Amino acid sequence: MEDEWQIAVVAGPPGAARDAAIRRLGAPGGDVRPLEVYGYLTAPTGSLVVGELSGDLADGYSKVSMLLSLGHRVLIVTEFDPGRLLSRFRGWPATAVVVGPVHTAPVLGGPVQASPIDDGLEAIGEGTYYDDGWAGRRNTPIPVVRVASIAVADGAGRTVTGSLAPGLPFLVRVGIGDRRVESILPLDSPIFPSSLLPPDSAGWWLRAVLSRGVDTITEGALFLPRTGEGFSCPCTPGDPHLCTQGDRSFWLDLAAVAPRRPEPQQWQLALLHGATTVQIFEITLNGPAPAARAIYTLTKEFDDLGRFGGRNVSIQEGSLRDGRHYLLVNGSDGARVGSVLTDDQAGNAARLLRSTLFDRQLAGNSTLYDRQFGKSRDDYLTDLWEMARVGWTVHLGLFPDATDRDALREALTHGDGPGRIQVALAEGSRAAVPWQLVYGLPIADRAYVCPSVDEFGPGSSGTGIPDRCPHADKHDQPNGVLCPYGFWGLAHILEVPPSSARMTLAEATGESRPPTVVAARNDTLPGADWAAQRAALDLIDRACVVTTDTKSLRAALIAGADLLYLYCHGREVTGGGVALDFGKGGVLLPEDVGVWADVAPRIRWAQRRPLVVLNGCFTGVRLPETLADFASAFVQSTGAAGVLATEVVMESGLAAHVMSAFVTAWHTDRRGVGPAIRDVRWQLLARGNVMGLAYSPYCDADLRLP
Ligand SMILES: [Zn+2]
Ligand SMILES: [Zn+2]
Ligand SMILES: [Zn+2]
Known part of the structure; x- marks a missing residue:
């Protein structure tokens, strides 16, 4: 019988309400089975089998998914948190319907109306605590799927x-x-x-x-x-x-x-x-x-x-069909700014910013920073100059209209705290501008040097950074101004949350403590640098799983994690794109992440959705592209919360140092990813180091650990 339900799954904690639902669905003698995947294959056609989804939710969900993927028609009945079930199973066309309290099984395929709760079911007493994820969610109204x-x-x-x-x-x-x-x-x-x-x-x-x-x-x-x-x-x-x-x-x-x-x-x-x-x-x-x-x-x-409130501006960035690229900026104050540039212009701007940053760090294969990852005051000043000039040029290119630039600066100073910028990168848009490197203040030769350059430069504490430049009243100068607050990545909190049609952007990596970490490293990378990173990861999870090849990495990730940390080489792939290179442990491409999601054992995180950190040692390689492709692969295919990646190659010792600082800000100080990265950038600046601007968070700026 193609038009009848085969399996009814009653979801909820044990109790009178659940038992009543089972009876109403007509299970013979109230017979209910534990949720089994293969047991149902032998059930006679036409008879409705009633199963229960109760204790181990993650396990239950995956069994229901398995039943659906085997082609079964599954009716899910619950009085408890239907929102979560809906978001989980609504993607299945017509073979799964989630309803609230029902008296009889509804017709398959038709829209289902939940009956009002009218039968005086015995409520679960106050203070009854089920340590199984259902607690506190009784009788949530069924939401409209909007x-x-x-x-x-x-x-x-x-x-x-x-x-x-x-x-x-x-x-x-x-x-x-x-x-x-x-x-x-x-x-x-x-x-x-x-x-x-x-x-x-x-x-x-x-x-x-x-x-x-x-x-x-x-x-x-x-x-x-x-x-x-x-x-x-x-x-x-x-x-x-x-x-x-x-x-x-x-x-x-x-x-x-x-x-x-x-x-x-x-x-x-x-x-x-x-x-x-x-x-x-x-x-x-x-x-x-x-x-x-x-x-x-x-x-x-x-x-x-x-x-999602509290952002000052949102930048829509996307490609038009004619090879052009549009930027549309909406301010919370109603300001609107737009510009069109060719994809080449956008790509060139991104490459110019990246190569200027790259040159701050490396000359050939050797780092320009000292053992403490610092530079002298003079070298730091030179770095700021170089980057500010290029960042301003790009700013002019992106927003050629002077009144637009005024409107943008104005929108970014609304409200308290550092201005917040969301970048909405349309799917399929290739040219991602590293916005943290954009410099928003006018600057020309012999520009005024703002006192903040030294106040927050080498020798300063790197902590207690004001939300706005304390000397902003001096910024209006005939030749413009050099100030660390000119860089969007230092002045503002930036986020580039990846689009995902399947899942809502995560605001936490998981719901329950303790957080877990899975790491993969290329074991040919320097051991001393790894030890420093491992120490940082141990702050989050002392039992951190470390793998050295892509096969065991995949196996370790099936259950999800709060942080997925990849420390490896980056390698250019013939035909374009970047691969993560684990040496003898294999190579990982964005396409491989798609395979992880599609082929058994599937990786589709729902409970623990990691922040993926790509802390590549790309020493000596000047990557033509960013790692942004991994951001969409991990988020869209496997359901990661987001990706933290670098815009340019990082020397491995510095990469390890940045990671320690980030974990301290994110985990220990409980900052969101966006504010944590901003903290790290200022801490590095206090050593005369601008490389904190290399890191781009492709996630919700407020993303936190559980
Ligand atoms: Zn009205
Ligand atoms: Zn200033
Ligand atoms: Zn390397």
Whole structure:
């Protein structure tokens, strides 16, 4: 019987509620089996087998996944934390449905409505504690699975399925909630039960910005309540709602004029919370029919947007089809700045910044730093000059318009603390600018040297760094200014969170302590340098697993870890790209990480999602590209929380030193990755060393250990 459920899985802790659910599902005599993968293959067709998912959740989840991958039709029933189950299994088309309390099994394939909780099930007593992950999550309301829908309509609001009338007004409609049938986004998820709650509780205002490259066409606001569907209404964003239910509509309509020319065009629609870009869609007009796809996703289901607040600016960076590259900057204060450059210009800017940084460290194969990784005051000053001049040139290239640069500087000084910058790099965009090396203050020959250069330079403590330059009042000088606060990586907290359509960006690597570490090293690298790094890793996990080949690394990673530390050589690959070289232990390419995710034993982290640190010793190699490809491979394929990688090759002793400093800031001082890296950069600067600017965090700036 193709149209019946084969297996019902009752998820929840042991107790009356679970037993009642099992009875209602009609298991003969209340018979329930422990969740077994292969036992079900022998069950007679047409009979519903009831299994339980209770104690070991991670094990239970993987068994359910296995059943689904074997083609079974699985109904998952729970009164406990359906959100977590939903996010886990909603990707399975039509063969898995998660519902709340049910009386009878719903029809397979149809939308399922959860029945209200009405049967007076015995509640689990207060203070009953199940040490199995269910505790404290009883009877969570079933959330609407909130996905974006995008539709295109004519001026009268009729859905357009063919081509647009050239030069006439039309509407791009966007809404958040259950997927709408009119949506032109690909159908990648089944429809789930919705509970449209009265949207009078607190929620979030989102800005929807429609643009073509850097030309903003129009924008509007959507309100997203904490639960339930989003809506647009006539109220002022940020103010309390004065609207009635009748004033609200699912769709936010963004009016635009259809292109007059017949060739296909790509437009972008970004959803922002404050200054944080949450999702970007590319909409293709003038094709056979309007089409859309997500090109950047921080959170798939729009839960808990509050954590994405506090950014000052968001930079959308992406490639256009014609080989050009766009930057669109949105400030939390509403400032908007955009520029278009060719992919070559963007690539050249990135290479110029990297090679200038590279030359600070190495001459041939020998380091220019002393044994304490320091430089003299004069050499440090020269380094700052060289880098500031190049960083300013790149800044000018990226933002050629002077009023844009003013707006950007202004947006970055809003609020307390160091300015926060999110870079949303669209999927498929190749040229990643190392933003930490961009210098945002004007500088020319004979520029004024800000007192901060020495106050925080060689011989200083490297701690207690102010959020803003304490001498900023002196920055306005005829020839500009040299100041460490000119570098974005020293002045600001930067994050380049990778897009993932499958999982929401991690804010912690795991939920339970103690944290775990898995490391891999190339055992031909200097032992003394390794010992220093190992000592740093031991601060997090004394039982840190260290492997020296890619095969045992893969085996060690199946269960996940909080930190995955890779210490190896970097090697250029013929045909482009970078490989991590473990000597006799093998080579790791970004594509290999994809294989880990797809081929048994699959690595798809859900509980412990590591920060992957690529601390390569790339001595003597000038890499043509960054390790950014590994960031998307580890995050998108295996579900890592993020990647910390270097923009240029690092001498191994210095790399070890940076790692110790980072672990101290991240683990011991409990800083997020972004603030921790900023701390490390200033600590190195106090030795006259600028190489802290080599590290790029491809993760949430607030990412923490459990
Ligand atoms: Zn309203
Ligand atoms: Zn200054
Ligand atoms: Zn090396």
